[in-house]
Amino acid sequence: MIASLPRPLWLRASTVIYGVAFFAFLFLPLVIVAVFAFNDAPYPAPPWRGFTLDWFLGSAESTRRGLFADSAMLGSVWTSVVVAGWVTLLSVLVGTANAFLIERTQFRGKQALSLLMLAPLVIPGVILGISILAFASRIANLADDVWGLELEFLRPGLPLVVLGQFSYIASIATLTITARLKRFDVTLEEAAYNLGASRLAVLWTITLPYLKPALIGSAAISFLMSFENFNTTLMLVGSDAPLTVMMYGRMREGATPVLNAVSLLLMVASAALALTMMRVPKAADTYP
Amino acid sequence: MQARLMLMLLLAPALLWLVGLIVLPHVELGILSLRERVAPRVYQPSLAQFRTFVEEPLYWHTFMRTALMSIVATAITLLMAFPMAWTIAKLVRGKSKAMLFIMCLIPFWVSETVRTLGWMILLRESGVMPAFLVWLGVTPAPVEMLYHDATILVGLVYTSMLFMVIPLISALESLDDTLIEAAYDLGGSGWSILRQIVIPHAAPGIVAGCIVVFMLTLGNYLTPTLLGGKNSQWFTEQIYTQFITRFNWEQGAAFGFLLLGLSTAIVWIGLKLSGQKFGEVMQKT
Numbered sequence: 001m002i003a004s005l006p007r008p009l010w011l012r013a014s015t016v017i018y019g020v021a022f023f024a025f026l027f028l029p030l031v032i033v034a035v036f037a038f039n040d041a042p043y044p045a046p047p048w049r050g051f052t053l054d055w056f057l058g059s060a061e062s063t064r065r066g067l068f069a070d071s072a073m074l075g076s077v078w079t080s081v082v083v084a085g086w087v088t089l090l091s092v093l094v095g096t097a098n099a100f101l102i103e104r105t106q107f108r109g110k111q112a113l114s115l116l117m118l119a120p121l122v123i124p125g126v127i128l129g130i131s132i133l134a135f136a137s138r139i140a141n142l143a144d145d146v147w148g149l150e151l152e153f154l155r156p157g158l159p160l161v162v163l164g165q166f167s168y169i170a171s172i173a174t175l176t177i178t179a180r181l182k183r184f185d186v187t188l189e190e191a192a193y194n195l196g197a198s199r200l201a202v203l204w205t206i207t208l209p210y211l212k213p214a215l216i217g218s219a220a221i222s223f224l225m226s227f228e229n230f231n232t233t234l235m236l237v238g239s240d241a242p243l244t245v246m247m248y249g250r251m252r253e254g255a256t257p258v259l260n261a262v263s264l265l266l267m268v269a270s271a272a273l274a275l276t277m278m279r280v281p282k283a284a285d286t287y288p
Numbered sequence: 289m290q291a292r293l294m295l296m297l298l299l300a301p302a303l304l305w306l307v308g309l310i311v312l313p314h315v316e317l318g319i320l321s322l323r324e325r326v327a328p329r330v331y332q333p334s335l336a337q338f339r340t341f342v343e344e345p346l347y348w349h350t351f352m353r354t355a356l357m358s359i360v361a362t363a364i365t366l367l368m369a370f371p372m373a374w375t376i377a378k379l380v381r382g383k384s385k386a387m388l389f390i391m392c393l394i395p396f397w398v399s400e401t402v403r404t405l406g407w408m409i410l411l412r413e414s415g416v417m418p419a420f421l422v423w424l425g426v427t428p429a430p431v432e433m434l435y436h437d438a439t440i441l442v443g444l445v446y447t448s449m450l451f452m453v454i455p456l457i458s459a460l461e462s463l464d465d466t467l468i469e470a471a472y473d474l475g476g477s478g479w480s481i482l483r484q485i486v487i488p489h490a491a492p493g494i495v496a497g498c499i500v501v502f503m504l505t506l507g508n509y510l511t512p513t514l515l516g517g518k519n520s521q522w523f524t525e526q527i528y529t530q531f532i533t534r535f536n537w538e539q540g541a542a543f544g545f546l547l548l549g550l551s552t553a554i555v556w557i558g559l560k561l562s563g564q565k566f567g568e569v570m571q572k573t
Binding site: 002003004005015018019022023025026027028029030031032033036043044045046047093094097098100101104105107113116117119120122123124125126127128130131132133134135136138163164166167170224227228230231234235243244247248251252259260263266267270271273274 | 294295297298299301302305306309310311312313314316317320368371372375378379380381388391392393394395397398399400401402403404405406407408409410412414415416419446449465468469472499503506507508509510514524527528531532537540541544547548551552555
C-alpha cells in the first residue's frame, strides 16, 4: 500500500525483510568477488586464510602471478578499451546523425526506418554476431575470388567485434540523443538565424551545446555496454581476446584469484564512471 | 537543393548501418540456412537444416527447454522486482528513494562476467554457500550447488533484474496515489486494488520489462554455460557449437533463425496481449 495509507505492522515488517533480502541477493555476488581478491589462498574459495595483496602485486616469476604482472590479462583490458573507444565514437556520431534525421527531416519511409533502427535491440546478440560474421566472410571470399584481394579486416578479429557491437549500441545512442533533440525548442535556432548566424554557427553554438548531456550520456553508456559485451563479441573474436572473452576462458578452466582482482578493478572503474556521469548531466541540464 | 543534400548526408550513415550490419547479414543468414552442402564448395537449396532440427530430439528439446526456462525466469523476475519497484515508486520518498534506486543500478554497472564469477564462487562445491550450510549443520558435507536448472534460473533472474525494475518503477510512478486512496476509501481490499487498478495501469511497464527480460534471457550465453556447465543445454550454445566449433554454418544459421523467430513471436504475442506498439515499448525502456 502507499505511504499515505495506514499499514499494519506485519506488512511494514515484511517490506523491510523483503528489501534486505532483495539487496542481499543483488550485492552478495559482488561482495564475494571483491573479498576473495584478497584471500591468501591459491583458489577463490573459503576458508578465509588471511589478507594478501599477492593477486594484485605478485611477480610473474612467483607461483602467484598478480594482476599487474599478468600481461595477457592487462593486454585484454587494453583491447577492450580500444574496442569500446571505437564503438563509442561510431555510435555517438551515427546516433547524432540519426537524431537529426528523425527529428528534422521528412521523407517517405521515415516511420519504417525509425522502427528499423530499434530492431537491433530485439535481435539476440548471438544472432547479430553470427549474421555479421557470415556476411563479412561472404564479402571477403567474394573479394578474394573476383579480385584476388585478401580483406583481412573482414575475418574474425577486432574490426568485426567493433562493427558487431556498434550494430546494436548505435540503436541505444540513437534513442538517447533523439529523446533530447525532441525536447529542443526550435525557436532558439530561429532566433539565431534571425540574428544572422550561419547554419554551422547555430549548430555549433546552440544545438550541440543543448545536446551535450545526451551526447556525454550516450557515450558513457556505449562505452560501458561495449566493455561488458560478451555474446556478440564471442562470435566475432579473433586471436586478440577482449576482457570478457578472456575472463570467460579462464573461468571455465577454474582460475586463480587474479580474476577477482581484475573484477574488483572493473567494479571500481565502472562505479567511478557512473558516479561522474550522475554529476555531469545535472550540471549540464541547466544549460539553455 | 541544399535540403536534399542535407537529407542524403544524414541518411547515409543510417542506411550504411542498418543495411550493411542488420539487413544484409540477416539475408545472408537466411540464404545459409536454406541450403545444403552436397560436395566441397557446391551447395543446393534445401530445407535439410530445418529437417535436422525436427528429426534430432536433442535440438528441439534444447529449443523448448530454452523457451520454457526463459518464460519461468521472466515470471520469477517480475514477481521479485514488482514489490521493490512498488517500494521505490510509492513507499519511500526523497533521499532514500534516490538511494534505493541507485542501489538497484549498481550491480549492473559491472559486467555479467564478474557477476557470474561471484555466483560461481558462492555456489560451487568448494564455495561459500555449501561451506555455510555445513557450518549451519544443514548438510553433513558440502553439496554441489552449481550445474542445476535452479542455478541457471538464479543467474538469469539476477542478470535480468534491472531491466524489469526500471520500466516497472516508471510505470508505477505515473499512477496517481489518490486513485488508490479513493479505492481504499470505497472499501477495496489490497488484492482487489492491485488487480483492478495497479496492474491495469502498470501493464505497459510490465509488458516492456517482460519483453526485454525474455529476450535477454533467451539470447544469453554466458550465464547458462557457466552456471549450468554441461547440463545447461541452452539453445545459443547449440548455435555457437555449430557455427564456431563444428564450422557448420548452414546448421548454425538455421538455428539462429529459429531463435530469432521464437523471440520475435513472443515479443509479438506480448505486444498483442497488451495492445501496445513496439516503438512505444522501446521508448519506455
